[in-house]
Each structure stands twice: as structure tokens, then as C-alpha cells.
Amino acid sequence: MGKGFFIRKTVGIVGIVLAAGAIATIIALSVVYSQEKSKNNENEVKPTGAVTTPVPTTEPSNEPWDQWRLPQTLSPQTYNVTLWPRLQPDATGLYIFRGLSSVVFRCVEKTNLILIHSNKLNMTLQPTLTALGSKPAPIIESIVMHTKTQYMAIHLKEELTAGESYELYTEFVGELADDLGGFYRSEYYENGVKKVVATTQMQATDARKAFPCFDEPAMKAVFHITLYHDPATVALSNGVKQFEQIVNITVDDTFVTRTTFAPTEVMSTYLLAFIVSDFGFIEQNIDKLQIRIFARQEAINAGQGEYALSVTGTILKFFEDYYNVPYPLPKSDQIALPDFNAGAMENWGLITYRETALLYDEEISSNGNKERIVTIIAHELAHQWFGNLVTIRWWNDLWLNEGFASYVEYLGADKAEPTWNIKDLIVLNDVHRVFAIDALASSHPLSSKEEEIQRPEQISEVFDTISYKCFCIFTTNFLQQTYLDHFKFNNTVYTDLWEHLQRAVDSSSSTPPRSVQDIMDRWVLQMGFPVVTINTETGQITQEHFLLDPETKPDRPSEFNYEWFVPISWTKKEAAQPLYWLFDDNWVLANINVTGYYRVNYDNENWERLLNVLQTSRQSIPVINRAQIIDDAFNLAKAGIIETTLALRTTLFLASETEYMPWESALDNLDYFYLMFDRTEVYGPMQTYVGNKVEGLFDYFTRLTNWENLPPGHTDQYNQVNALRVACSTGNENCTTLVKTWFEQWMENPNVNPIKANLRSAVYCSAIAAGGEKEWNFAWEMFEKATVASEKDKLRAAMACASEPWLLNRYLKYTLDSNKIRKQDATSTIISIASNVVGQPLAWDFVRANWEYIFKQYGGGSFSFSNLINGITKRFSTEFELQQLIQFRDDNAHIGFGSGNLAIQQSIERTTANIKWVKNNQETVLEWFINPL
Numbered sequence: 003m004g005k006g007f008f009i010r011k012t013v014g015i016v017g018i019v020l021a022a023g024a025i026a027t028i029i030a031l032s033v034v035y036s037q038e039k040s041k042n043n044e045n046e047v048k049p050t051g052a053v054t055t056p057v058p059t060t061e062p063s064n065e066p067w068d069q070w071r072l073p074q075t076l077s078p079q080t081y082n083v084t085l086w087p088r089l090q091p092d093a094t095g096l097y098i099f100r101g102l103s104s105v106v107f108r109c110v111e112k113t114n115l116i117l118i119h120s121n122k123l124n125m126t127l128q129p130t131l132t133a134l135g136s137k138p139a140p141i142i143e144s145i146v147m148h149t150k151t152q153y154m155a156i157h158l159k160e161e162l163t164a165g166e167s168y169e170l171y172t173e174f175v176g177e178l179a180d181d182l183g184g185f186y187r188s189e190y191y192e193n194g195v196k197k198v199v200a201t202t203q204m205q206a207t208d209a210r211k212a213f214p215c216f217d218e219p220a221m222k223a224v225f226h227i228t229l230y231h232d233p234a235t236v237a238l239s240n241g242v243k244q245f246e247q248i249v250n251i252t253v254d255d256t257f258v259t260r261t262t263f264a265p266t267e268v269m270s271t272y273l274l275a276f277i278v279s280d281f282g283f284i285e286q287n288i289d290k291l292q293i294r295i296f297a298r299q300e301a302i303n304a305g306q307g308e309y310a311l312s313v314t315g316t317i318l319k320f321f322e323d324y325y326n327v328p329y330p331l332p333k334s335d336q337i338a339l340p341d342f343n344a345g346a347m348e349n350w351g352l353i354t355y356r357e358t359a360l361l362y363d364e365e366i367s368s369n370g371n372k373e374r375i376v377t378i379i380a381h382e383l384a385h386q387w388f389g390n391l392v393t394i395r396w397w398n399d400l401w402l403n404e405g406f407a408s409y410v411e412y413l414g415a416d417k418a419e420p421t422w423n424i425k426d427l428i429v430l431n432d433v434h435r436v437f438a439i440d441a442l443a444s445s446h447p448l449s450s451k452e453e454e455i456q457r458p459e460q461i462s463e464v465f466d467t468i469s470y471k472c473f474c475i476f477t478t479n480f481l482q483q484t485y486l487d488h489f490k491f492n493n494t495v496y497t498d499l500w501e502h503l504q505r506a507v508d509s510s511s512s513t514p515p516r517s518v519q520d521i522m523d524r525w526v527l528q529m530g531f532p533v534v535t536i537n538t539e540t541g542q543i544t545q546e547h548f549l550l551d552p553e554t555k556p557d558r559p560s561e562f563n564y565e566w567f568v569p570i571s572w573t574k575k576e577a578a579q580p581l582y583w584l585f586d587d588n589w590v591l592a593n594i595n596v597t598g599y600y601r602v603n604y605d606n607e608n609w610e611r612l613l614n615v616l617q618t619s620r621q622s623i624p625v626i627n628r629a630q631i632i633d634d635a636f637n638l639a640k641a642g643i644i645e646t647t648l649a650l651r652t653t654l655f656l657a658s659e660t661e662y663m664p665w666e667s668a669l670d671n672l673d674y675f676y677l678m679f680d681r682t683e684v685y686g687p688m689q690t691y692v693g694n695k696v697e698g699l700f701d702y703f704t705r706l707t708n709w710e711n712l713p714p715g716h717t718d719q720y721n722q723v724n725a726l727r728v729a730c731s732t733g734n735e736n737c738t739t740l741v742k743t744w745f746e747q748w749m750e751n752p753n754v755n756p757i758k759a760n761l762r763s764a765v766y767c768s769a770i771a772a773g774g775e776k777e778w779n780f781a782w783e784m785f786e787k788a789t790v791a792s793e794k795d796k797l798r799a800a801m802a803c804a805s806e807p808w809l810l811n812r813y814l815k816y817t818l819d820s821n822k823i824r825k826q827d828a829t830s831t832i833i834s835i836a837s838n839v840v841g842q843p844l845a846w847d848f849v850r851a852n853w854e855y856i857f858k859q860y861g862g863g864s865f866s867f868s869n870l871i872n873g874i875t876k877r878f879s880t881e882f883e884l885q886q887l888i889q890f891r892d893d894n895a896h897i898g899f900g901s902g903n904l905a906i907q908q909s910i911e912r913t914t915a916n917i918k919w920v921k922n923n924q925e926t927v928l929e930w931f932i933n934p935l
């Protein structure tokens with residue numbers, strides 16, 4: 003329990019205050035787009051020629067090559083990299099690339115060892131070392147490849163001289179595998195012809211899989227890139243093409259084009275990109291800036307890149323103003339790839355996307371698809387400054403990079419789509435999701451120490467755990483003042499940002515009660531967040547660390563004793579601008595519009611008054627808070643702080659609610675009840691209750707749109723989908739008839755899909771759930787035929803709605819065949835199947851039976867193990883399931899869980915909590931649904 007503070011009824015005096023004029027408190031959250039990265043596989047690839055085989059070291063050692071971090075003895079300056087990806091397999095059936103690379107580095111501290119990252123590359127020539135100063139270079143004594151730590155270690159007979167520069171030249175060959183990491187290949191069919199694209203995903207630690215390099219974000223350098231490629235293809239990289247340097251030559255009896263790119267700015271290795279494809283593009287020039295969108299020819303010809311092109315310029319201009327720093331590069335390319343593991347990657351000047359994150363079809367894509375595209379574009383463009391121009395020193399500060407981008411993406415998207423009120427959705431889309439994870443004892447502080455994040459799989463885990471919150475206090479124009487300018491082309495740690503914020507605060511008129519560092523450290527160095535309890539009877543306000551299971555103790559005690567500075571300010575009833583509170587005659591509501599990262603609890607009387615307001619005059623509570631009251635209540639109930647029935651009662655007013663946010667919040671929270679109870683006797687009464695509530699909404703949209711039109715508002719369009727989805731899933735016959743008719747019409751005439759784009763996901767799922775083999779096979783056929791990625795995704799998710807176990811089992815098997823389900827989609831397909839109550843046990847059996855195979859096959863980066871584990875176990879709520887989970891962990895300890903280690907821990911914790919919750923609540927919940935009052 004934290005310290006207490008008192009308010010009198012009308013005048014609040016709040017001690018846990020941060021309210022300073024020029025400073026806005028902004029919650030920025032980072033939800034990384036599943037950027038699961040390559041895992042640390044032992045490298046079986048053996049070097050050739052003069053290079054000796056690795057010496058396996060079993061004992062821990064202090065040798066530099068057994069450390070995960072590079073020594074600070076050498077500092078790279080420029081690289082000259084030439085790569086030649088072969089888009090046809092060689093005689094042995096292998097796709098490969100050849101490379102030459104030289105790196106010029108300065109010796110900072112004398113040493114007789116050159117350690118440089120190199121992973122899965124076979125040297126085809128003895129590397130050579132040249133001195134650029136007057137003294138000759140030392141002779142190379144031996145070269146050892148360390149596969150575990152992914153180094154090439156070059157031992158020298160004498161020492162390199164501090165202050166001198168040297169050039170290391172290597173020639174090598176690597177595999178252009180379909181493993182979605184490093185330099186890899188993506189395949190697709192166009193008019194029945196198989197096409198291959200060579201592309202890259204370097205973040206976090208895979209640049210070393212493309213060429214030997216000092217592969218840490220702070221080892222910035224200038225890169226001269228050259229690509230050899232078939233004259234019929236286009237080569238892209240971070241820099242602009244140097245046209246005078248595109249020449250046709252013959253090498254190894256092959257006629258190729260050699261494209262050389264302008265040298266890059268000083269940058270990190272993880273932001274490099276090289277792509278060879280026969281893609282098409284569209285372009286636009288804004289001032290002198292060239293903006294291009296690349297994709298498969300077919301997609302470009304169908305106009306699928308137009309939307310992205312139309313918003314990019316607006317967003318770039320917005321960020322130029324926002325940062326007050328011009329876009330740092332002469333061009334901005336964005337490219338949609340058929341195989342791409344993450345959602346997108348912010349490579350400097352050449353951003354890569356999965357197709358659904360960039361391509362939009364007016365007829366076929368939904369408004370949700372559109373929102374995803376505009377927010378991801380804004381996110382990646384935001385990184386071009388914050389992340390790329392100024393870069394974190396090490397991955398432990400990734401939260402700063404991602405948290406910031408995940409917040410400003412809303413600002414950028416809002417600029418491009420000003421009518422959507424998209425900033426309101428931060429609460430639903432991000433805050434609630436992060437709250438959910440951050441309330442577990444196995445959560446972790448935002449900031450870890452550099453030493454705690456070392457190995458590639460630990461770095462992956464940082465990306466995989468989407469639990470970063472970033473409480474950034476920004477003055478409206480803090481960035482332009484000093485931070486970006488001071489650190490451009492350089493690296494920072496998070497305290498550098500606080501320092502610059504402090505300067506901005508110091509120069510502003512009003513000053514917060516504490517230093518920026520003092521306020522922020524509490525959010526950054528301790529995990530979790532508080533629940534603020536307001537007792538309107540006694541006037542007392544207290545804060546406590548909010549844990550979903552109060553009996554679990556946080557793994558790491560906090561030096562701050564789990565106390566936070568919570569941005570609560572108070573206002574008198576008559577005050578003009580109630581920022582954080584609403585006082586009405588008799589009720590109090592805090593955290594207006596959820597501008598603070600905390601939950602709020604009240605005394606029972608105030609809860610009753612709030613319930614009453616919701617029922618009688620809900621308009622006096624802002625929409626965002628109507629959603630928040632529900633979410634707070636459900637979570638407080640889950641933590642045992644309030645009665646579960648009180649939480650359920652916050653949904654009673656939905657019968658007359660038509661706004662999206664409260665509905666979505668309620669459905670998200672009821673989803674937990676479905677997960678816990680859809681295999682129990684609670685299911686029936688719960689369906690009846692939800693069905694009754696949604697009837698009004700369904701009728702509302704029937705009247706408004708007759709299911710032929712779109713409601714005008716962006717979020718109303720979302721709620722139209724909710725109305726249809728929930729009405730159908732609770733068995734509303736008007737709904738099921740509608741859906742059945744549409745789907746039948748489509749099956750009769752597959753060339754004309756009569757279903758509105760926004761409604762497709764819901765309609766497909768509902769029709770396939772009600773149908774059998776015929777419907778499923780039709781969906782599969784349409785899936786294979788679809789040329790728009792978002793349409794494919796909708797069908798892929800809907801096929802998991804089937805009710806027949808054998809259809810689901812067959813579908814599970816398809817996920818292991820990349821000709822049927824792309825590797826990038828395997829995880830999410832399995833998770834979709836597990837979300838279906840029929841598919842859940844099948845998916846769990848499947849994953850257990852195939853774990854070794856899945857781990858070996860996909861361990862190289864294409865699976866998000868953390869998402870997979872969380873996805874298949876989220877329904878677990880019995881002792882038996884807990885035992886199975888523990889058994890699974892123990893049985894596979896020798897294989898490992900890669901980036902899913904934390905997820906296993908969290909799943910066990912969650913299952914334990916679920917068992918307890920179900921035991922304590924099932925009776926009450928059943929009774930309440932039977933008689934909801």
C-alpha cells in the first residue's frame with residue numbers, strides 16, 4: 003500500500019501529482035509488430051580454404067571471442083560491399099549469394115585480434131589485411147570461426163597500432179535461404195510462373211549473415227553497396243542508384259547488371275537493406291524527395307500501392323515539422339514482400355513490409371486493413387529520424403525506440419486521416435494490451451541493463467515481448483530543441499533523452515515538482531503500474547502496485563518500492579478544464595480520457611453511482627472512459643479487488659450503447675469469460691446474455707445501413723462489424739440468415755463476391771463455422787486464388803473457424819507445408835485454430851507432437867515462439883492442463899523454447915491464476931448470467 007493523500011469533496015489536494023503547464027504527459031506504448039528475429043542456431047557451416055574450423059569451447063572462458071559483445075578496440079569507418087544473389091538454384095539445388103566486402107576500421111586500442119561478426123558465411127578466399135597508414139599491416143597468424151558467438155576471429159602476429167586505420171578484405175558465399183532472416187529469398191507465383199526475390203531483414207543480429215561486419219547498433223559506418231543482378235531485375239538498397247554506375251558486365255560466363263548505390267549516411271548495420279526483384283513501382287516527387295512504392299507487378303498494376311503512396315508524403319512532411327529536422331535522405335522507398343516475418347522494418351530509406359501492411363485495394367480491403375497500413379507507415383517513417391538518425395546504443399533500450407515510434411505513429415496517421423479520431427484508439431489498441439501483460443508478476447521493467455541482453459535470442463525476446471510501455475513526458479516541441487540535433491548520426495542511452503527533456507523543462511515557464519529523471523525512473527526501472535484508489539467517503543487517495551494475481555510477488559523487488567508519480571491533477575467542479583477528473587454532483591471519475599497509465603478503483607458507493615450514470619445518462623461520461631470503466635472493473639475484479647458481478651454490471655448499459663469503444667472494451671473483456679467458460683455450463687446463459695445485449699446494436703445498424711451501406715464514421719464501421727460478428731455468434735437468426743445468403747451467393751458465382759469488404763472476416767468465419775467440407779474447400783480455393791494479401795489473410799483466419807475436427811487437423815498439417823501456408827503465416831494460423839474451442843485441444847496436441855520439428859525447422863526466425871505459446875495456452879484453466887504445460891516445459895528443456903522462454907513462464911503463471919479464478923467465480927458468474935442485474 004502506498005502513501006495516502008486526502009481530498010475534500012469539492013477541492014482536491016492530490017499529492018501524487020504531476021501537472022506542469024508546458025508539459026503534456028503522453029503515454030507512448032510500443033507494440034512491436036512481432037519483429038521476432040533470428041534465433042541463435044549453432045552454425046554447422048564450416049569455413050573453407052585457409053580458414054580453420056571452429057574450436058568448440060565447452061568451458062566458460064574470458065576470451066574475447068566467447069563474449070557476446072564486441073571489444074571496443076576497433077571502430078569501423080566505411081564498408082564496401084558487393085553482393086550477388088542468385089535467383090536460380092545452383093547444380094546442387096541450393097540458392098546462394100556471393101559477396102566481396104572490405105571494411106576500413108580504425109584501431110582505437112592496440113590489439114592483436116580482429117573480432118568481426120560473421121554467421122553462416124563460407125570464406126572462399128583467405129581474408130587479407132592492409133594498413134592504410136605508413137606502417138605495414140601485421141601478418142595474419144590464424145583465422146577461427148566461432149559459430150556460437152558468430153565471430154570470425156583473426157589472430158595477428160603483431161599488434162595493430164592505436165590511431166591507425168586498416169582495411170580487411172573478405173570474399174565469401176552464403177545461402178540465400180527461405181528463412182526470413184539476413185539476406186534471404188521470398189517466392190511467389192505470377193501468371194503461373196515462379197518468381198524469386200532476394201531481400202533482407204537485418205534487425206536485430208542478421209547483417210552478419212549477409213557479410214562480415216561489426217554488427218552492433220553503435221558501430222555506425224558509411225556503406226558503399228553494389229549489387230550484381232539479372233538485367234531484367236531491379237536492385238534496391240538504402241542509397242540512391244548512381245546511374246553512371248549501372249553497367250552490364252559478364253562475370254563467370256553470366257551476363258549481369260552491376261548497380262552501385264550512393265554511399266549511405268553514417269548508419270547502423272541493422273538498418274541496411276538489399277533487394278533484387280522484378281517488382282513494379284509507382285512514384286511521386288515532393289520537392290526534391292523521391293517517394294516510391296514497390297510491389298509485385300500484378301499488385302502495382304491493380305493499384306494496390308496507391309493508398310500507401312498517397313499518405314506517405316503527408317506523413318513525411320508532418321514528421322519534418324514535428325521533429326523540425328528535414329528528412330535525412332534523398333529518397334524514400336517502401337516495398338511489400340510476399341514473405342516477411344515482421345509487420346514492417348524501418349531500414350533507412352528502404353522500408354520493407356509484409357504485403358498486408360502496405361497494399362490496399364479499395365474494393366477488397368477493409369477499413370481495418372487501411373488503418374493498419376497508415377499506422378504502420380507512420381510508425382516506420384517516424385523511425386527514419388528517431389531510431390535511424392539517432393540510434394539506441396544497445397538493444398536494452400529498444401523500448402525507447404519502439405515506444406516512441408508506437409506513440410507518434412498515431413500523430414502521423416491522424417495527419418493522413420484526420421476524420422478518423424485515431425488517437426482515441428490508443429487506449430483500446432495499446433494501453434489495454436500492455437496493461438494486460440504488465441500486470442503479471444513475470445513482467446519486467448522497461449529498461450534492462452546492457453549486460454542482461456546479450457545473446458541473439460535474448461535480443462529476440464526483447465522484440466517478442468510486447469510489454470513495453472514508455473511514459474514519455476514531452477514538451478510539445480522538445481525534440482526539435484536539442485535531442486535529435488545533438489545526437490544525429492550517433493547513439494544514445496535513454497538517460498540522454500531525459501537530460502534533454504530536463505533542459506526543455508528548465509527553460510519553460512512552469513516546472514514540475516520533481517526532476518524528469520526522478521519521475522521517469524520509477525516508470526522505467528520498475529515493472530508494472532499502479533491502481534489508484536479513490537475513496538469518496540473518506541477523501542483518501544492511495545496507490546498500489548497492480549497485480550492480476552496479488553499473491554504472486556514480483557520477480558525483482560524495486561528500489562522505488564512500487565510507488566509512482568501518477569499524473570493526477572484535480573479540478574474544482576466549477577473549474578473550466580477538468581483534465582483528469584470529472585466531479586459531478588455526486589459521482590467522481592478519474593483519469594479522464596485515460597491520459598495516465600494507471601487503473602482507478604473507487605469506494606462501493608461511487609461505483610454504484612457510476613453504474614447508475616452509465617445506465618441513465620451515459621453521455622456525461624466521455625466515450626473513452628465508458629470503455630475504461632469496463633476495462634478497469636473487469637481487471638480489478640480479476641485481481642480480486644472488486645466483485646466479479648460488479649464488473650459484469652458495467653456491461654448492462656450496452657443494451658443502449660452504439661459507440662465502438664465501450665463495445666470493444668466489453669467484448670475484449672468478455673472474451674476472457676468465453677475462454678474460461680465456453681466448455682462449461684456457463685456458456686449457454688452467457689450466450690443468451692450477450693445475445694440480448696447485442697440485439698439493439700444489430701437493429702441499430704440494420705436501420706442505419708440495411709447491411710448494404712457503410713456507416714460514415716471510422717469507428718462506427720468497426721462497430722458495424724462487431725454487431726454482425728456477435729449477433730451471428732450468439733445465434734441471432736436474422737444475422738445468420740443474412741450471412742448464409744451472402745456466402746451461398748458467392749459460392750454460386752465465385753467470380754463475384756457480394757460481401758462488403760469490411761464485413762468479410764466476420765461473414766467468412768460465421769459461414770465456415772456453420773458449414774462443412776464444401777464451404778471450407780471453397781474458402782481454400784478462394785484463398786489460393788486471391789491476389790490481394792489482405793483477402794488471403796481474412797480467408798486464412800476464417801478457415802480456422804470450422805467446426806469439424808478433421809478439417810481443423812488437416813488445416814494444422816498445412817501449416818508445416820510452406821507451399822500451402824507461408825512460413826510467415828504459420829504461427830498466426832495455428833493460433834487462430836487454437837482460438838476456436840474445437841481447435842484448441844487439436845492445436846495443443848499438434849504443437850506438442852511437432853515441437854522438435856517446429857523448433858528446428860523454424861528456429862531460424864520465422865516463428866514467433868512467444869506468440870505461439872501464449873496463443874495455444876490462453877484457454878488453460880484446469881489442473882490437468884497446468885500439469886500438461888509443466889510437462890511440456892520439462893520434456894522439451896533440451897530442445898529449448900528460443901524467444902518463447904518468458905512466454906512459457908507467463909503461461910504457467912496465467913494458467914495457475916485461471917484455475918484459481920474459475921474456482922472462485924464459476925458459480926457466481928453462472929448465477930449472474932442467468933439473472934443479470
Ligand SMILES: *[C@@H]1O[C@H](CO)[C@@H](O)[C@H](O)[C@H]1NC(C)=O
Pocket residue numbers: 082083084102226
Ligand atoms: C569497392 O569495391 C569494388 C570491387 O572490389 C571496387 O571496384 C571499388 O572501387 C570499391 N569502391 C570503393 C569506394 O572502395
Ligand SMILES: *[C@@H]1O[C@H](CO)[C@@H](O)[C@H](O)[C@H]1NC(C)=O
Pocket residue numbers: 046047048049098123124175176177
Ligand atoms: C558452406 O560450407 C558448408 C560445409 O562445407 C556446406 O555444407 C554449405 O553448403 C556451404 N554453404 C554454401 C552457401 O556454399
Ligand SMILES: *[C@@H]1O[C@H](CO)[C@@H](O)[C@H](O)[C@H]1NC(C)=O
Pocket residue numbers: 233234248249250259
Ligand atoms: C543492360 O542489358 C539490358 C538487357 O540486355 C538492357 O535492357 C539495358 O539497357 C542494359 N543496360 C546498360 C546500362 O547497358
Ligand SMILES: *[C@@H]1O[C@H](CO)[C@@H](O)[C@H](O)[C@H]1NC(C)=O
Pocket residue numbers: 491492493
Ligand atoms: C557521439 O556521442 C558521444 C557521447 O555523447 C560523443 O562523445 C561522440 O563524440 C559523438 N560522436 C559523434 C560522431 O558525434
Ligand SMILES: *[C@@H]1O[C@H](CO)[C@@H](O)[C@H](O)[C@H]1NC(C)=O
Pocket residue numbers: 423426580581594595624626
Ligand atoms: C476526451 O476525448 C474526447 C475524444 O477525443 C474529446 O472530444 C474530449 O475533449 C476529451 N476530453 C478532455 C477533458 O480532454
Ligand SMILES: *[C@@H]1O[C@H](CO)[C@@H](O)[C@H](O)[C@H]1NC(C)=O
Pocket residue numbers: 697734735736
Ligand atoms: C428479425 O427481424 C425481424 C424483422 O426485421 C424482427 O421482427 C425480429 O424481431 C428479428 N429477430 C431477431 C432475433 O432479432
Ligand SMILES: [Zn+2]
Pocket residue numbers: 034348381385403404407
Ligand atoms: Zn518500430
